[in-house]
Amino acid sequence: MTLEEARNKIIFALDVHGLDDIDRWAETLAGKIGMFKVGKELFTSCGPAAVKAVQRHGGNVFLDLKYHDIPNTVANAMLEAARLGVQLANLHALGGAEMMETAVSAVHREFSGADRPRLLAVTILTSSTAVTLRQIGIEHTVQDMVVRLARLARESGMDGVVASPQEIGLIRDACGPDFLIVTPGVRPSFAAADDQKRIMTPGEAVSSGADYLVIGRPIAKAADPGHSADLITAEITESVA
Numbered sequence: 232m233t234l235e236e237a238r239n240k241i242i243f244a245l246d247v248h249g250l251d252d253i254d255r256w257a258e259t260l261a262g263k264i265g266m267f268k269v270g271k272e273l274f275t276s277c278g279p280a281a282v283k284a285v286q287r288h289g290g291n292v293f294l295d296l297k298y299h300d301i302p303n304t305v306a307n308a309m310l311e312a313a314r315l316g317v318q319l320a321n322l323h324a325l326g327g328a329e330m331m332e333t334a335v336s337a338v339h340r341e342f343s344g345a346d347r348p349r350l351l352a353v354t355i356l357t358s359s360t361a362v363t364l365r366q367i368g369i370e371h372t373v374q375d376m377v378v379r380l381a382r383l384a385r386e387s388g389m390d391g392v393v394a395s396p397q398e399i400g401l402i403r404d405a406c407g408p409d410f411l412i413v414t415p416g417v418r419p420s421f422a423a424a425d426d427q428k429r430i431m432t433p434g435e436a437v438s439s440g441a442d443y444l445v446i447g448r449p450i451a452k453a454a455d456p457g458h459s460a461d462l463i464t465a466e467i468t469e470s471v472a
């Protein structure tokens with residue numbers, strides 16, 4: 232894998248809440264990573280200006296707002312995400328097939344080719360356990376639910392899923408080679424685990440079939456974040472043929 236291919240797999244989690252922070256990170260990481268993740272905290276604080284700030288620096292955006300609502304509402308929200316010009320956006324697969332299909336149709340009607348954002352589904356949050364599922368009336372294992380919802384997402388026209396490193400193999404087997412898998416919970420060999428529990432190194436995650444890696448603190452908390460991003464890129468190229 233080339234350095235550029237490896238770099239493009241890295242999505243930096245912009246876990247900040249001000250526009251100034253975005254400018255600082257976009258400058259620090261320019262040319263070193265492939266995308267910036269704008270999540271609920273940053274979007275609630277700054278709104279679409281957060282996306283535009285990243286784009287002003289030439290950065291790509293993963294809008295991580297995990298929509299879950301009635302089909303019409305999610306479809307309209309997804310369409311607005313697409314109109315912001317983001318590259319990736321997501322929803323909760325637990326919203327069901329009709330919700331996903333309606334969102335997919337709305338976006339595909341207006342966008343195609345490289346202009347169309349890739350739509351991802353969250354299956355079961357990695358913070359959930361068998362107990363969490365049982366409490367809401369789901370009598371299946373987390374793994375079974377992850378595979379079931381990933382299949383449903385694929386059948387509903389979604390482009391991929393967000394999944395923990397441990398789920399990559401299962402999802403790849405169930406959904407085939409073209410289904411995107413975006414993986415947080417990745418820790419380079421030189422970084423601390425922080426509160427992430429079931430971790431993999433970037434090289435292991437990409438070798439297992441991840442298309443993109445969401446990485447926050449190993450870059451954000453490093454003494455030299457740009458250098459840390461370069462080390463991660465090197466780790467990916469070394470472990471993937």
Ligand code: C5P
Binds near residue numbers: 244356395
């Ligand atoms: O700092 P760290 O690399 O752990 O950040 C990972 C990012 O991915 C954070 O924005 C976090 O909210 C997100 N995330 C995660 N685990 C999940 C889903 C999302 O860490 N299962």
